[in-house]
Amino acid sequence: MTKRFRLFTIVLLLAVGGWFLYPTFSWYLLTPESQKVLAAGSLEQIRDYAQTEARTKLNELKDLGAKDQNALLPEDLNFLMPLVKHNYDVAKMPYPAKWTIPAVFKAYTTEADFLYGLEEHYRKSVSDLKTRKGKILQLGLDLSGGMSVVIKADLDALAAKKGKALTQADRDDAVARAIEVLKTRIDTFGVSEPVIKREAGGDRIFVELPGDVDPERVNAFLRGKGSLSLNIVDDDATKRVNDWIAANPTAVDAKGDVTGIPADVMGAGLQLLTYYKKDRFGIDQFVNRQVVKVDDKFFLDGTHITTASVERDQISNQPTVNFILDSAGADHFYKMTQANVGKTMAVVLDGRIRAGARISEAIAGGSVRVTGFDAKDANELKTTLKTGALPVNLIVQSYTNIGAILGKDAISAGVNSILWGLIFVVVFMLVYYKGAGINANLALLINMFLVIAVLGVFNMTLTLTGIAGLVLTVGITVDANVIVFERIKEEYWAGKSPATAIDIGFKRAFWTIMDSHVTALIASLFLSMLSKGAVQGFAITMAIGLVSSLFTSLFVSRLIFDFEVDVLKAKKVSIAWRKA
Amino acid sequence: MLVKKAIPFSKLRFFMYGLSIVMIVVVWAGTVVRGGFNLGIDFKPGLSETVQLTVGNPEVSDVRAALKGSDHDFTVQPVGDPSLHQFQLRAVAAADEAKVANLQAVISGKAKAALEAKFGVDSVKVLQTEFIGPSLSNELVIQTTWIALAAIIAILLYIWLRFKFAYALAAIISLIHDPIFVLGLIGTVQMEVSTATIAVILTIIGYSLNDTIVVFDRIRENLRLHQSMNPYELIDLAITQTLSRTIVSSLTVLLSMVAVYVFTTGSIHDFALALIIGVVVGTYSSIFIAAPLMVAISGGKPPEEKAKKELTEKDATEA
Secondary structure, eight states: OHHHHHHHHHHHHHHHHHHHHHHHIIIIIIHHHHHHHHHHHHHHHHHHHHHHHHHHHHHHHHHHHHHHHHOOOOOOGGGGGGHHHHHHHHHHHOOOOOOOOOOOOTTOOHHHHHHHHHHHEEEEEEHHHHHHTTTTTTOHHHHHHHEEEEEEOOOOHHHHHSSSSSOOHHHHHHHHHHHHHHHHHHHHTTOOOOOOEEEEEEEEEEEESSSSSOOOHOOOOOSSSSOEEEEEBBBBHHHHHHHHHHHOOOGGGGOBBBOOOEEEEEEEEEEEEEEEEEOOOEEEEEEEEEEOOOOOGGGGGGGGEEOOOOOOOOOTEEEEEEEEEHHHHHHHHHHHTTTTTTTTEEEEETTTOOOOOOEEEEOTEEEEEEOOOOHHHHHHHHHHHHHSSOOSOOOEEEEEEHHHHHHHHHHHHHHHHHHHHHHHHHHHHHHHHHHHHHHHHHHHHHHHHHHHHHEEEEEEEEOHHHHHHHHHHHHHHHHHHHHHHHHHHHHTTTTTOOHHHHHHHHHHHHHHHHHHHHHHOOOOOOHHTTSSSHHHHHHHHHHHHHHHHIIIIIIIIHHHHHHIIIIIIOOOOOOOOSOO | OOOOOOOOOOHHHHHHHHHHHHHHHHHHHHHHHTSSSOOOOSSEEEEEEEEEEEEOOOHHHHHHHHHTOOOOEEEEEESSOOGOOOOEEOOOOOOOOTTOOOOHHHHHHHHHHHHHHHHTTTTTEEEEEEOOOOHHHHHHHHHHHHHHHHHHHHHHHHHHHHOOOHHHHHHHHHHHHHHHHHHHHHHHTOOOEOHHHHHHHHHHHHHHHHHHHHHHHHHHHHHHOOSSOOOOHHHHHHHHHOOOOOHHHHHHHHHEEEEEEEEOEEEEEEEHHHHHHHHHHHHHHHHIHHHHHHHHHHSSSSOOOOTTTTOOTTTGGGG
């Protein structure tokens, strides 16, 4: 390999590393704090942000337009133009000579439309931020604060319940459904960026919730199997109760719960529930209150639902939600629908009404078709029906919650250890090896850079133990250089020319370095298989560091020596703090 | 080739063998006296929680008293700056609680209730909670054992492949020597044993091997250059030749781990300390134990190596 080619390889690697690290660099150092907070925001926070920003912008524009009829649309709002032009086209209006604020307003029929357009823009800008954040080197929960839970699906209990051994498909299905349930439950809390994934092929589920998470709330989604039911709505009672609430507004508390309804208004065997629909931010929005019957006869437990799907009606092309009941459920459902033709059936998930449908006829056979939704609602209902009741018991196997303050302490501890570790080593190498110390330190810095770049490329998370691994990598890289230097020093002191001493030094050190790196790599690869996050982080960083150290010590450091000898025509090797 | 004057390390070998044995016996006796290892929740399932008491001036004894009589036995340790009143609570989960769905919430809730009963409502701030359930803990023990064993065997195979068997066996003995000593020390000072400890042990093994391999490499090379030399002089020469490398490398690792030790707290702090001790012991064992032992195993003469991958000066002249 020519030296030119080697130089080219190194420069290329550094450039690629830099390219991959740039998003991380710009995120942590160039992005304003407010944007970072926003990207980690919950659904509610994002909605509030979008709405406030849109409202402020609108008011600004109005003021501007009122002051000066000919004021042009500010440039930062140019994103509105495609839609404005489109609206002009639709209304067959000619474009104005200049896009003044009144001209832009004219494109919208109502102020709400305009506001909607602005809101959408700000909502999208946050999701863009989130996408950007997803592409950078992530901080582990021990650094950012947050909660990590390992949940085991109790498949043994499921097998005992079914009375037969589970097939792999049964297990996959049970765990997949449990994950769906957890997802829907966590979504209702509006936690930002939850990570929910299954152990490959296993029965464990990993849940990670970054940021300050209220343990009480999270315990709620871990608890219990959840409840899904189909209840008949009592229309008369619904009207009675809603009238009573309208007359007694003080009975509704801040959370929207109603207390103190008199027994003669409510009636026995009934329950007041609230109907919620998700808005475009994914947040539950209050629709209305309905009274449902909770008697056995008017109620079907969701565990009878075996599967649910969305299809399109062949004639009307409207989406329909189909679900299938087991045999006991089918019998009960037939009786229930037979007795309640013309009434509404509510789908109740964890105490909230999620959907309603009118019963047009008695349904036998346990195969049920529900119509009257748009595609989005139909899909949501399908998910609800499929996941409302947990198929298996979930057992919390491990649980770690780290407050954000502790996380901040951990970051400064990590940064300090890396910084001071580097400083100690760099200074020591300079003092001990003089000129050659620069080579080692350069190789060391390039190595750190490459390791972090690799971590970034594979979207890995940096944990505190990962940082410990990084610090250890400093030691490993330096060691490789030391082995080479000691060899060069020996040869040089024995009277060889600088070029020969360097050459022999590297050749002799090659297998020593190889052996020591391979053995350490074996240890770190085995460690990385341990299913404990903290140890994994350490082992993976160390493994990457080892491979990268092989490259920098044998390749980069060599090139620097060759450069000194060939290009700078060095007659001496500066490699020791003392003479031989 | 410049032949340095060899330092007669191997003269001390019987003294050093004895010293190693005595030290290992002492630290393991210490572990037994202290009542065995202080197992962390990775290996002894349960809850570990750091709480801060924000009302009054509670002492450890107050916290212990508050938690007395709870279903779970809590051990309480003060952590960090005493003026912040932070305590680590540790409760062990019983095996029959393996099927309790939300065990961490149950135990944590009880602790909080007991503390609030004594120190007042809203006086307890939970800073950190860590919980490992009984079923996972069992799996971790089994998994860790297998992984550690498999790693050691893989390393042994690699050294065997690269060197002769006597080298591999001596390397393995010296690499068992280091973690056994460090483990005993961890038990004696009652440092918490967790999966991170396993990481320390394997890292120490890696480092110690590293040192050993560098010395062995040199012994092998010297065998061909100084065929007539007495085996113990031969290894003394190799150790002397690599001594500055051994010391410089260990020093740089120590320097970087000292930085970690100074700036971190908790398990990583312990991790760094164990590693620092391990590096020192590893350096000692590769100088005083591994090489002389290798000569002893091979019957007084280090086995001659095939010269296949070795470099002569002729090879080294090509650019």
